[in-house]
Amino acid sequence: MNYEAVIGLEVHVQVKTRSKMFSRTAVSYGQPENTLTDPVVLALPGALPVMNRAALDQVVKAGIMLGCEIAPVCKWDRKNYFYPDSPKNYQISQYDQPICLGGFVEIELPGAARNLMGGHRKIPLTRIHLEEDVGKLNHSAGGSLIDFNRAGTPLMEIVSEPELRSADEAFAYLTALKTVMIYGGVSDCDMEKGQLRCDANVSIRPAGSAALGTKVELKNLNSISFVRAGIAHEIRRQTAVVERGGTIVQETRDYDGQTGVSQSLRSKEMAHDYRYFPDPDLMPVRVDEAWKARIRAECPELPFDKQRRFFSDYGIPYTITSVLVPDRGLSDFFEEAARLSGRPQAAGNWIANDLLRELGRAGIPLADSKVRPPHVAALVKLLDSGAILGAAAREVFSAMMETGELPGAIVDRQGLRAQTNTAELDEWCRAALASDPRSVADFKGGKDSAINAFKGSVMRAAKGKANPKLVDETLRRLLGEM
Amino acid sequence: MMSSELFFKPITELAALLESGKTSSVELMRAFVGRTQAVDRRVQAFNSCDESDALAQARASDLRRAAGGAIGPLDGIPVGLKDVIAVAGQPLTASSRMLAGFVSPYDATVTRKLKEAGAICWGRLNLDEFAMGSSTENSATRTTGNPWDLDRVPGGSSGGSAAAVAAGEAPAALGSDTGGSIRQPAALCGVVGLKPTYGRVSRYGLIAFASSLDQIGPFARTVEDAAVALGAIAGHDPLDSTSFRSEVPDYRAELARRRGPWKLGIAREYFAEGLDPEVGAAVEAAIAHYRKLGCEIREVSLPHTKYAVAAYYIIATAECSSNLSRYDGIRYGHRSPAAADALDIYFKSRAEGFGAEVKRRIILGTYVLSSGYYDAYYLRAQKVRTLIRRDFLDAYREVDAILTPTSPTAAFKKGERAADPLAMYLSDIYTIGVNLAGLPGISIPCGFTRGKLPIGLQIIGKPFGEAEMLAIAHAYERDHDWNRQHPDLR
Numbered sequence: 001m002n003y004e005a006v007i008g009l010e011v012h013v014q015v016k017t018r019s020k021m022f023s024r025t026a027v028s029y030g031q032p033e034n035t036l037t038d039p040v041v042l043a044l045p046g047a048l049p050v051m052n053r054a055a056l057d058q059v060v061k062a063g064i065m066l067g068c069e070i071a072p073v074c075k076w077d078r079k080n081y082f083y084p085d086s087p088k089n090y091q092i093s094q095y096d097q098p099i100c101l102g103g104f105v106e107i108e109l110p111g112a113a114r115n116l117m118g119g120h121r122k123i124p125l126t127r128i129h130l131e132e133d134v135g136k137l138n139h140s141a142g143g144s145l146i147d148f149n150r151a152g153t154p155l156m157e158i159v160s161e162p163e164l165r166s167a168d169e170a171f172a173y174l175t176a177l178k179t180v181m182i183y184g185g186v187s188d189c190d191m192e193k194g195q196l197r198c199d200a201n202v203s204i205r206p207a208g209s210a211a212l213g214t215k216v217e218l219k220n221l222n223s224i225s226f227v228r229a230g231i232a233h234e235i236r237r238q239t240a241v242v243e244r245g246g247t248i249v250q251e252t253r254d255y256d257g258q259t260g261v262s263q264s265l266r267s268k269e270m271a272h273d274y275r276y277f278p279d280p281d282l283m284p285v286r287v288d289e290a291w292k293a294r295i296r297a298e299c300p301e302l303p304f305d306k307q308r309r310f311f312s313d314y315g316i317p318y319t320i321t322s323v324l325v326p327d328r329g330l331s332d333f334f335e336e337a338a339r340l341s342g343r344p345q346a347a348g349n350w351i352a353n354d355l356l357r358e359l360g361r362a363g364i365p366l367a368d369s370k371v372r373p374p375h376v377a378a379l380v381k382l383l384d385s386g387a388i389l390g391a392a393a394r395e396v397f398s399a400m401m402e403t404g405e406l407p408g409a410i411v412d413r414q415g416l417r418a419q420t421n422t423a424e425l426d427e428w429c430r431a432a433l434a435s436d437p438r439s440v441a442d443f444k445g446g447k448d449s450a451i452n453a454f455k456g457s458v459m460r461a462a463k464g465k466a467n468p469k470l471v472d473e474t475l476r477r478l479l480g481e482m
Numbered sequence: 483m484m485s486s487e488l489f490f491k492p493i494t495e496l497a498a499l500l501e502s503g504k505t506s507s508v509e510l511m512r513a514f515v516g517r518t519q520a521v522d523r524r525v526q527a528f529n530s531c532d533e534s535d536a537l538a539q540a541r542a543s544d545l546r547r548a549a550g551g552a553i554g555p556l557d558g559i560p561v562g563l564k565d566v567i568a569v570a571g572q573p574l575t576a577s578s579r580m581l582a583g584f585v586s587p588y589d590a591t592v593t594r595k596l597k598e599a600g601a602i603c604w605g606r607l608n609l610d611e612f613a614m615g616s617s618t619e620n621s622a623t624r625t626t627g628n629p630w631d632l633d634r635v636p637g638g639s640s641g642g643s644a645a646a647v648a649a650g651e652a653p654a655a656l657g658s659d660t661g662g663s664i665r666q667p668a669a670l671c672g673v674v675g676l677k678p679t680y681g682r683v684s685r686y687g688l689i690a691f692a693s694s695l696d697q698i699g700p701f702a703r704t705v706e707d708a709a710v711a712l713g714a715i716a717g718h719d720p721l722d723s724t725s726f727r728s729e730v731p732d733y734r735a736e737l738a739r740r741r742g743p744w745k746l747g748i749a750r751e752y753f754a755e756g757l758d759p760e761v762g763a764a765v766e767a768a769i770a771h772y773r774k775l776g777c778e779i780r781e782v783s784l785p786h787t788k789y790a791v792a793a794y795y796i797i798a799t800a801e802c803s804s805n806l807s808r809y810d811g812i813r814y815g816h817r818s819p820a821a822a823d824a825l826d827i828y829f830k831s832r833a834e835g836f837g838a839e840v841k842r843r844i845i846l847g848t849y850v851l852s853s854g855y856y857d858a859y860y861l862r863a864q865k866v867r868t869l870i871r872r873d874f875l876d877a878y879r880e881v882d883a884i885l886t887p888t889s890p891t892a893a894f895k896k897g898e899r900a901a902d903p904l905a906m907y908l909s910d911i912y913t914i915g916v917n918l919a920g921l922p923g924i925s926i927p928c929g930f931t932r933g934k935l936p937i938g939l940q941i942i943g944k945p946f947g948e949a950e951m952l953a954i955a956h957a958y959e960r961d962h963d964w965n966r967q968h969p970d971l972r
Contacts, residue, residue: 048721088808
């Protein structure tokens with residue numbers, strides 16, 4: 001029998017803010033242990049939470065970008081459970097009224113259709129809610145240590161409907177979600193810093209069936225590749241169990257990305273009763289139309305919308321847009337260069353190929369690049385006008401990377417300008433024709449390729465600076481006159 | 483000046499003495515230190531006090547005054563603090579073994595405001611553990627006596643604060659009131675106790691019992707002193723989301739401006755069975771006095787009063803079960819030396835650290851929040867709470883304030899109700915509704931029993947109507963001398 005996988009993802013994303021969710025202490029990564037704390041973070045007796053409005057702004061932004069319905073009121077609940085990394089032994093979260101409902105993440109499916117911006121699918125979301133992160137436990141032989149620096153960091157939980165059907169789709173979902181979050185400045189989504197964490201609910205069912213199978217929750221999938229590998233492994237594991245005649249047990253499993261093995265953490269019987277109730281320390285906050293309008297105005301164009309626009313308006317191929325678009329700064333760079341040059345395709349090629357290669361080689365981030373959009377635009381124009389030739393352009397590009405000078409100045413200083421003196425060119429061409437009457441005869445006899453015989457000597461005479469197109473035109477004109 | 487002349491004087495008189503140079507803050511502080519050393523072995527109001535720190539604060543006040551920079555009526559005046567209000571560098575125990583040895587690294591907002599007003603933070607005052615109780619007998623540190631009869635309780639949970647003021651160990655004190663914890667001990671100890679409107683005073687730095695009910699308020703000898711103290715601590719606080727954004731009136735100035743006569747409500751539900759006849763008679767006499775002052779006395783109906791205690795013990799316990807989960811032995815507070823792992827730290831530390839009443843309430847609160855019971859208990863109790871508030875707001879369309887007894891009885895004997903939690907819970911039957919409705923309430927002395935035990939009159943005001951409520955209380959107090967009588971502790 002054929003089985004199909006049913007996958008839903010719960011993604012935790014740290015929201016980018018200056019201070020914590022409910023106190024004024026800074027959020028930062030890699031600081032000495034327990035230095036980013038205060039009475040609220042440590043849940044000292046008498047401390048009270050105060051909501052960070054910037055965090056709510058960010059989640060509203062995420063919600064708008066993902067097409068969610070934004071709740072009119074932001075309401076806070078307490079989720080009660082004991083764990084040493086949780087200072088209050090309850091987490092301030094949102095239970096029955098998440099700030100964002102519905103919405104979707106658009107994903108790109110593998111296959112040829114994507115080259116034409118087809119093959120996309122919208123994965124519906126159940127909800128997004130805001131909560132606070134916990135501290136970090138470090139276990140060692142001598143005991144366990146707790147670092148509360150992370151505790152209280154604004155965290156949003158993005159829950160998808162179980163609409164993903166493969167490990168590759170889950171991979172595409174996370175990639176797309178991450179890009180949207182980074183685009184909106186909602187989060188940096190650095191998985192190594194724990195800024196994006198993913199749990200997956202996986203079940204299988206006979207292909208074509210509408211019923212849902214027993215789900216298994218996979219935890220600690222700490223890179224996007226591990227998510228893909230972990231889900232693929234879990235689908236194989238479940239399929240093997242069912243094919244042996246066994247049944248899937250509802251449980252939570254831990255997938256180890258290094259070894260590719262998963263093991264059971266706990267079964268359903270150990271499920272918590274979180275005793276949710278509205279947090280009496282926090283008043284509900286009204287999110288009115290003006291608030292939403294203000295945030296909507298800050299939302300950037302979505303990545304796939306931009307990619308479609310680059311494709312349809314500028315005719316930029318997928319191979320280039322798929323490089324330019326995922327990085328918002330790079331795509332802005334490109335659009336500026338495209339606008340200044342009037343030649344989007346040429347600008348796109350220079351940026352996606354030469355610029356990225358040179359930056360990568362030098363280990364320089366785009367923001368520090370000496371080559372800016374006006375440089376690219378000027379280079380494209382020089383090439384277009386025939387003022388310089390391809391080989392010279394590459395030289396100019398390297399020089400720009402070094403010095404940050406505009407291409408015109410480099411061309412002049414290094415004498416890279418193409419030959420455009422037509423009288424001189426006429427003279428060289430005439431000389432070439434005169435020196436090879438046989439080829440002239442061949443050409444006249446209808447052998448078009450015979451014209452190439454003259455070009456070498458013209459180029460030699462021009463020391464490589466002649467525009468090949470112009471050379472070709474001149475030779476044809478003179479041959480026609482003969 | 484003889485120190486014995488100082489410790490029963492109201493703040494307003496002490497401030498005048500400081501102002502005129504007839505005494506200094508250091509002299510004042512020495513008098514209260516001496517008084518406390520003399521009587522607190524019997525009263526047991528203080529969990530701890532830091533004399534040298536208090537004297538240093540007094541010296542600073544005197545220097546400020548000498549330099550012409552005296553701040554106001556509280557400058558140089560000692561104010562006691564219930565041991566649930568954080569003072570940086572001082573112990574903060576909630577009278578619990580769980581927090582034995584804990585020192586707060588930060589000031590509560592009310593502490594900061596008192597300091598900014600020049601007041602001296604004086605001592606840590608005993609209470610029922612985590613403010614859960616009505617007699618201060620649930621304290622894990624000591625049993626406070628009622629200064630009028632040391633064999634009796636001072637009420638609770640702010641029993642230490644009430645007893646300290648009544649015994650002349652401090653001219654004023656702060657307490658907290660979740661279901662009557664300021665007003666009931668004020669009544670039982672014969673002092674003024676004011677619970678502000680929910681949101682009037684910041685809760686930042688107050689150890690939470692039930693967050694939606696807790697309010698900090700003052701104990702004082704006179705209504706005017708209560709007005710001064712309230713003015714110092716009230717106001718919006720960006721550190722407390724439940725504190726209210728509105729101007730704080732000059733409560734003391736308002737006392738003189740607001741002269742009545744008022745329309746005052748009497749609710750039959752507050753004079754029902756269980757009310758001690760002597761208490762009832764004293765309150766009736768107070769009502770008669772208001773009538774004599776030209777006030778119109780009207781019957782009002784508060785029909786949902788009978789559900790108040792039940793709703794209160796669901797909401798308060800639910801919130802406390804969550805609020806107290808931070809006391810886990812991990813980051814601070816008691817950790818059981820017998821604990822072997824993380825789970826064991828929780829179980830053993832909490833089993834050893836919390837007393838019986840606290841455990842009872844945590845268990846009850848955990849139960850009412852449990853999946854499947856939430857709607858039947860917590861949600862329903864919140865609906866009752868809305869109805870109770872509506873009762874009061876309906877009544878306030880006709881009257882300016884409501885008069886009730888503060889407590890159904892005068893101070894009871896130590897141990898008398900300790901074995902019967904329900905009887906103890908009924909001590910707060912007249913005060914709980916005020917917390918559920920979020921209203922301000924004040925208890926003022928209105929007489930004594932034949933056994934010379936104080937009786938309290940409760941005046942319940944409109945939301946943020948503290949100024950009017952204080953003026954009404956002041957009108958009665960002006961014509962009586964109950965607060966000029968003091969317990970004999972020699």
